[in-house]
Amino acid sequence: MPIHLASRRRTVASLAAEFPGAQIIDTTSKAMKPWVRLSPFYPHGGIPVPFCDDVTAQSVEGIWQALKVFDNADVDPAKLQVTTMRGLKRTVPRYGPVRGHRTGLDGARLLDYATARRLIYLPSYRWVLDNRVTDLLERLGQLTDRAEVVLLDYTTNGDITDLTKPLSHAALIRQYIKASQNDRRSESSPAG
Numbered sequence: 001m002p003i004h005l006a007s008r009r010r011t012v013a014s015l016a017a018e019f020p021g022a023q024i025i026d027t028t029s030k031a032m033k034p035w036v037r038l039s040p041f042y043p044h045g046g047i048p049v050p051f052c053d054d055v056t057a058q059s060v061e062g063i064w065q066a067l068k069v070f071d072n073a074d075v076d077p078a079k080l081q082v083t084t085m086r087g088l089k090r091t092v093p094r095y096g097p098v099r100g101h102r103t104g105l106d107g108a109r110l111l112d113y114a115t116a117r118r119l120i121y122l123p124s125y126r127w128v129l130d131n132r133v134t135d136l137l138e139r140l141g142q143l144t145d146r147a148e149v150v151l152l153d154y155t156t157n158g159d160i161t162d163l164t165k166p167l168s169h170a171a172l173i174r175q176y177i178k179a180s181q182n183d184r185r186s187e188s189s190p191a192g
Contacts, residue, residue: 051104
């Protein structure tokens with residue numbers, strides 16, 4: 001069965017009308033346990049920080065925010081250790097325009113937004129999918145065998161090249177599950 005994406009801002013009634021009988025799962029930092037563990041804000045701990053040997057973070061969002069550089073502020077290593085899912089965001093109104101993401105806490109290079117998505121955000125979130133939430137991904141895969149599933153996120157942008165909207169981690173979850181299901185199908189099909 002398919003996995004759909006929808007905005008968490010939608011009403012339960014509108015989701016039920018569009019996806020009758022579907023299992024609706026919130027994947028945001030506002031989700032209930034255990035699904036909140038799929039949020040990039042969730043403090044899994046031990047997440048390797050790209051471009052930093054032997055440095056780990058509590059959350060993917062902590063990595064993203066820690067390495068962000070503004071006109072009036074450089075990296076913020078304290079964001080790597082936030083465990084409350086609060087106080088992670090670093091914003092333009094407070095620090096000025098974003099200049100890029102630094103290649104590590106002490107890196108000399110600044111990455112543009114698209115490159116930072118590919119080299120910082122995606123590997124960090126993929127590490128969480130591979131190492132911290134395999135049980136939840138397995139459950140989601142089993143749910144899709146029986147019913148349609150709707151993953152809620154604040155954005156539904158699954159195109160990493162679309163820089164006009166934040167990237168949806170729910171879209172990354174959907175891609176990961178589809179790829180895993182395709183891999184299982186290939187392994188179980190007879191060699192031709």
